[in-house]
Amino acid sequence: MKLIYEKSVAGRRGYRPPAPDVETKAEIPAGLLRDRPAAMPEVSELDVVRHFTALAQRNFGVDTGFYPLGSCTMKYNPKMAEAAARTPGLEDLHPMLVHLAQGEALVQGALEILYETDRWLQEICGMAAFTTQPLAGAHGELAGVLMMAAYHAARGNDRRTILIPDSAHGTNPASATLAGYRVTTIPSDASGATDPAAVAAALGKGDVAGIMLTCPDTLGLFHPEVQDICRMVHEADAVAYCDGANLNAILGRCRPGDLGFDILHVNLHKTFATPHGGGGPGAGPVGVSLRLVDFLPVPRIGRRTDGTFFLDSGRPKSIGQVAPFFGNFGVIVRAYAYLRMLGREGLRRVSENAVLNANYIREKLKGYYDLPFDRRCMHECIFSASRQAKRGVRAIDIAKALIDRGFHPPTIYFPLVVKEALMIEPTETESKETLDAFIEAMMEIAQLAETNPEAVTSCPKMTPVGRLDETRAARRPDLACLG
Amino acid sequence: MPFISNTDAERRRMLAEIGMKAEELFADIPAAVRDPAMDVPAGLSEQEVRGQISKLAARNASNLLSFLGGGYYDHFSPAAVDAVLSRSEFYTAYTPYQPEISQGTLQAIYEYQSAVCRLTEMEAANASMYDGGTALYEAGMMAARITGRRQLLVDDSVSPIYRAMLRTHLEHHEVELVETASREGLPDRTRIAESLSDETAAVLVQNPNFFGRLDDFSGLARMAHERGALLVISCYPVSLGLAKTPGAMGADIACGEGQSLGLPLSFGGPYLGFMATRMDHVRKMPGRLVGRTVDAEGRQGFVLTIQAREQHIRREKAVSNICSNESLCALGALVYLSLLGKEGLREVAHLCADKAAYARERLGRIRGVKEGFPGRPVFNEFVIRLPADAEKVAGALLEKGIAAGIPLGRWYPDLKDSLLVAVTEKRTREEIDRLAAAMEDVL
Secondary structure, X not given: OOOHHHHOXXXXXXXXXXXXXXXXXXXXXXXXXXXXXXXXXXXXXXXXXXXXXXXXXXXXXXXXXXXXXXXXXXXXXXXXXXXXXXXXXXXXXXXXXXXXXXHHHHEHHHHHHHXXXXXXXXXXXXXXXEEOOOXXXXXXXXXXXXXXXXXXXXXXXXXXXXXXXXXXXXXXHHHHHHOOOEXXXXXXXXXXXXXXXXXXXXXXXXXXEEEEEEOOOOOOOOOOOHHHHHHHHHHOOOEEEEEHHHHHHHOOOXXXXXXXXXXXXXXXXXXXXXXXXXXXXXXXXXXXXXXXXHHOOOOEEEEOOOOOEEXXXXXXXXXXXXXXXXXXXXXXXXXXXXXXXXXXHHHHHHHHHHHHHHHXXXXXXXXXXXXXXXXXXXXXXXXXXXXXXXXXXXXXXHHHHHHHOOOOXXXXXXXXXXXXXXXXXXXXXXXXXXXXXXXHHXXXXXXXXXXXXXXXXXXOOOOOOOOEOHHHHHHOOOOOOOO | OOOOOOOHHHHHHHHHHHOOXXXXXXXXXXXXXXXXXXXXXXXXXXXXXXXXXXXXXXXXXXXOEEOOOOOOOOOOOOHHHHHHHOOHHHHOOOOOOOHHHEHHHHHHHHHHHHHHHHHHOOOEEOOOEOOHHHHHHHHXXXXXXXXXOOEEEEEOOOOHHHHHXXXXXXXXXXXXXXXXXXXXXXXXXXXXXXXXXXXXXXXXXXXXXXXXXXOOOHHHHHHHHHOOOEEEEEEXXXXXXXXXXXXXXXXXXXXXXXXXXXXXXXXXXXXXXXXXXXXXXXXXXXXXXXXXXXXXXXXXXXXXXXXXXXXXXXXXXXXOOOOOOOHHHHHHHHHHHHXXXXXXXXXXHHHHHHHHHHHHHHHHOOOOOEEXXXXXXXXXXXXXXXXXXXXXXXXXXXXXXXXXXXXXXXXXXXXXXEEEEEOOOOOOHHHHHHHHHHHHHHO
16 A cells, blocks of 8 residues: 555645734744755645545454454453543643643642542552553553662662563563663463562562562463562562553452552553553553552642642652653543443453453363463463474464454463463453354364464465565664655 | 443353353452452443533633643644544554554554654654653663763753653663753753763753744754764654754754644643654664565565564563553644645644744733743744743733743743743634733733
């Protein structure tokens, strides 16, 4: 398909500006002006709309079909949340209003949404307080680790190391490094769990600022000894961080704070049904236990006894501000609306169905694919395609064969501790028929891998492009069509 | 529960088929912490929730006549922008890790990267950062990686919000932040020359800067390069409809806040950080990159590329921790720029500048009001000095339904009498006259 720039026709217009209503001309010296107009395409509105509609049709979203992308919680995103974010009075609200003298009074409704979201997240997660500032999950991790650093600095602890399991998301070690820490990797034991003995040994070295665990972990399992690990961490005056990417599995069933975690980030775009937007925007609120409340970013939002909301910036131990204002407000409004609709019982329904759907797939497919950890799972199940790989059919081939059958593939090759990993997260919103259709497709592909591997490895055939030359893309980067 | 398809009967059947009992689902959670009490209200219907949100929205003053800017601007966004953003194939998709079914997102990102390059006259742009502040932080970190140096000089004419974010993000990192004081509302070249050392990784400046002033950083680029440092320019993309570009000034990294490109103000986010650089530095750039390539049959296609920089591959050695970015906002910016086109973007920029010039002249005629930086070129935002405390004057104007501008005293203690006034193409002459009349009234 042609680029929008290749559709440009000299003189064509897609926008008409309002007529000038002042005679004044800005006097800007030539030296401050650009030499030639920016080479934006010259296209009509219809050209633009057709172009992007055609691009949309070359995309696959949750609304298109089943999207069991493990670790990403691709549940259905209710339309009412989209409408909520576009409400006049929210969508058009200028954030700089808060920097006017009476600013708080001008944005009471918006502050209430932030305050209430914060409060509900506290209840759901068992944390003492939240900040909604972090702009994505990884940004929440960084904010969390910065609070960890501030905690140790305030106590005069000289700690340089953060412990991270080998099964963790790549963002965990990357965030720890950005906050100035060294990373020590903790190996998983034979059952796939983080080994408490390995944690104890690492803590014994005395340099540990904290640990970053994912709960339930990235293998889709609830760590039986997670409370013991948090206890050991606390005994070493270290901080227990929970990557909350998998919170969907335990909504209303248990709370990371009750398990002993001190810091938790929540991906609103996963658990709380805000759409992923083709890679963002997300939102990564961070909750903390009592001993870390003083370090939360400012401004904090408070509620007076008369029910009005105020901004509190006078917190000397705060790490400062991590976002320009209060975080990705539009995303938070969607999560607020979703939470408001779910309520207490709805939260428990979410986890129940998410976990049941994952176990259903696990049980039905375990005769067809290797199950590295053959036990009850939480919200996602992880298979290995090593059996198929012996026939020359790898995880990536299975992914491409699923595409031809109308499904988005699961996450592949993650977590790194599983060979040929296929990480399947069905989410709670999918029906039994959808799961059955997916299971059937997976069975058929497993069968083909035995009888006719070529029929799998040659997929996809039904897409506008086939497998693309990624080596060429990386070696000879073509990153822009310059004007 | 309208968002869960299965019925109780189906759930029972599924459990029976796999030989599980409902209570087994959560049996791995220790009993002592299982099924906690939560003080969360009961669920509501869509109608009730929408009603409640409308009520909350009505408690916000979004109907003021606004001259607020400070890096976040109320530009007009054509309806086609939101129409495209409302295509669920775009907004309900994840990161395009499976290129064959993500060509829509991937080609759009490639076109967006191209738009950023064309706008800034740089060679390579990434798929987006979170916002202008985090983009500037990431640009500073990138400069440190490229130069192997550990100090960033940031001028105080850069947004105080960005500088606060830089301080937070760098607090525990070995990269050190040094702030230089501006002079007459521009970076002070002498002071920067004195502050530059063999440890300086980059000089961070902004155009137009927080005071709205336009500048040419070509000399600063040469000065930085002579000392082996880089120049990072944060810029306001709509201003690039007319302003000299970071590329033309010799910037090594251009970045900025993309909200002005058709995205709603939305009380502070989601916004769009953009970043562009020269091809030499691409492998040190943070964030996702989309490249153009071909399939086995030679058909053009797009993929995520040069991923060996990123956290999912490199973990603690990655150039950044960023994963989710602001992809949908980048799509919105691309649609906006495509609609405006070459002429439209230039016209909108000139409209903003001309209306701001009118407002500046009109407000300058009010008795007691002085220009902050008399006669100096600005884009669409300018500083005025008032005969009284700017917070008080702004407060009095609020009571007349006008958000007249941003009082600067909060960030610049010697500018307590100064107000930062922004004008976009949406403000009419009549509205500017209304602001002037109201200001005359309260002074």
